[in-house]
Amino acid sequence: MSEEPSREPHYREPRQARSAATLARVLQAAGELASSLGLEELTINGVAERAGVSVGSIYRRFEGKQQLITALTERMLDEREEFVAERLRAARPSLAGVVTAYAHALLQSFTDSSNLFPELLRARETDALALGARTITEIHRLLLDAALPHAGQIRRADPGTALDTVARAILGACFHNSVRPDSFTDEAAQRRYADELADMAMAYLLSPGHPG
Secondary structure: OOOOOOOOOOOOOOOOHHHHHHHHHHHHHHHHHHHHHOOOOOOHHHHHHHHOOOHHHHHHHOOOHHHHHHHHHHHHHHHHHHHHHHHHHOOOOOHHHHHHHHHHHHHHHHHOHHHHHHHHHOOOOOOHHHHHHHHHHHHHHHHHHHHHHHHHHOOOOOHHHHHHHHHHHHHHHHHHHHHOOOOOOOHHHHHHHHHHHHHHHHHHHOOOOOOO
16 A cells, blocks of 8 residues: 655744745745746745745755746645545535535646646646545545535445545546647636546446456
């Protein structure tokens, strides 16, 4: 059994409120520049100028550009994990409500930030893959926990495996949509697509499956 990827931060944690505010500005500036220019064109000097801080203050926190990108990836993953958790807590108290909330939350997560999120996950020179694996594991757990009170509605032979399949299928569909040149970008189209994903997942969960 493989160990869960570490949640230790990949940069020096701020100890004071002022330092935390500076770090937040730096990561915000890095995200904005990466969204508009791409990761390849992102520079420490550019981030410092946009954040209104010195280059030296960034290097006191990060060893270089790659560690900054890793920190940006970690922040975006944490934000999306919490966003999914909030949406699941607010879901209608039914299996369909949970699945629909999950589909909408994931689709919105992947279409935020001008497709920066998928680009960060594809940046293999960072620790993005390990960080992404941890987040996906946690999001799976959130879905399972939210669906557990309604598991009796699932007609598949193994409800846990069925929910895992649904989680993977919706995640894959949302990621695929985010990298397509004709991805759904307007809000109405996103809602329709998320509803279609949820309907597809519910049709699977409520069918007994093929006989062995």
